[in-house]
Amino acid sequence: MNICFVIGKWEEMDPQYETTLTLIHESCKRGHRVAVFSPGNLTIRDNITYAFCKIIEKNQKVSDSIPSFYKNVKFKKQRLPVKGFDAIFLRKNPPLDNNMLNFLDSVKEDTIIINDIDGLRKASNKIYTTSFEDEHNYIPETHVSKDIDYLESVITEAKADKMILKPLDGYGGKGVIVLETKAKMNIRSLLEFYIGDDNKNYVILQEYLEGATEGDVRVLMLNGEPIGAMKRVPKDGDARSNVHAGGTVEKYSLTKVDREVCRVVGQKLVLDGIYFAGLDIIDGKLLEVNVLSPGGIPRINKLNKVKLQRNVIDFIELMHKKRDDAINRKLSFRKAIDDA
Numbered sequence: 001m002n003i004c005f006v007i008g009k010w011e012e013m014d015p016q017y018e019t020t021l022t023l024i025h026e027s028c029k030r031g032h033r034v035a036v037f038s039p040g041n042l043t044i045r046d047n048i049t050y051a052f053c054k055i056i057e058k059n060q061k062v063s064d065s066i067p068s069f070y071k072n073v074k075f076k077k078q079r080l081p082v083k084g085f086d087a088i089f090l091r092k093n094p095p096l097d098n099n100m101l102n103f104l105d106s107v108k109e110d111t112i113i114i115n116d117i118d119g120l121r122k123a124s125n126k127i128y129t130t131s132f133e134d135e136h137n138y139i140p141e142t143h144v145s146k147d148i149d150y151l152e153s154v155i156t157e158a159k160a161d162k163m164i165l166k167p168l169d170g171y172g173g174k175g176v177i178v179l180e181t182k183a184k185m186n187i188r189s190l191l192e193f194y195i196g197d198d199n200k201n202y203v204i205l206q207e208y209l210e211g212a213t214e215g216d217v218r219v220l221m222l223n224g225e226p227i228g229a230m231k232r233v234p235k236d237g238d239a240r241s242n243v244h245a246g247g248t249v250e251k252y253s254l255t256k257v258d259r260e261v262c263r264v265v266g267q268k269l270v271l272d273g274i275y276f277a278g279l280d281i282i283d284g285k286l287l288e289v290n291v292l293s294p295g296g297i298p299r300i301n302k303l304n305k306v307k308l309q310r311n312v313i314d315f316i317e318l319m320h321k322k323r324d325d326a327i328n329r330k331l332s333f334r335k336a337i338d339d340a
């Protein structure tokens, strides 16, 4: 297959803990042709979408060690038509680049994109979880607004003594804070600060999940099923479990409730074309669905002695084969009619 990865900067990848790198390495190991480019490399020439790519040169020995593969790999730079790729992995960290999606609209019918462009438009935001039918109460009580008076009233009417305040478009734990609902003197000033001048930003006020002190659970979902999980434990005195905010990871087995959350959420993810995602779960409640470049494979691999990148590339290969078989069947049926 020809597989490309839309990434940030190759030079800035962490050779040890970058999920994207495990996927690139696995693809190369299997003999697929692999290229990488950044969203800013997309270019239209005469109505055709191209990208200035770094394509991995043919016939290189692919080291078994991912860090040494990363260090030694040789690229060739070339402008290539994006439709020529059988699969595209969108692995650039949030925020979502809408221009990139607009460019890729022109190739989405002919190429497998992980995740689906229209699915990303739907799901790449923290309001997505509120679109789940929540008959089992798997979603924490969540409020989203930029109306300071309203948000203040939600806080003062809250029964709990703590709530979570976070920016709607944050990631990596940025700006997530625990609000003491009784600390009234701070509330307006904090809300004003988060919402910003000209009423710029939405904020999320959310039920505080007590289990957060012991950490949250990151589950990797592939085609609607959990393929691996780990626990992320916050640094002492911090509310956030993200590894980018100093959290550490531990081995974890999904509980019955976690599995049930995955089952319900997984069905919707597949319908929305979100084939590869990372769920954040605390106390059996779904905090967030990470759909843009979910991470965790290297850490889960290490904890569980697995290679989850194999599952992901197996899945892509299978999807590609199904598509190819369908095209070939169509061509042979067409020929039968042409020859009649």
Ligand SMILES: Nc1ncnc2c1ncn2[C@@H]1O[C@H](COP(=O)(O)OP(=O)(O)O)[C@@H](O)[C@H]1O
Pocket (backbone or CB within 6 Å): 140, 164, 166, 170, 171, 172, 173, 174, 176, 206, 207, 208, 209, 210, 212, 215, 216, 234, 239, 240, 241, 242, 280, 282, 287, 288
């Ligand atoms: N409602 C909540 N209750 C308890 N802890 C929370 C809550 N929301 C967020 N956190 C903590 O902050 C971290 C980051 O929040 P999250 O909503 O996943 O945003 P981000 O996109 O920044 O990862 C979570 O992993 C968790 O540790």
Ligand SMILES: [Mg+2]
Pocket (backbone or CB within 6 Å): 172, 173, 242, 280, 288
């Ligand atoms: Mg998160």
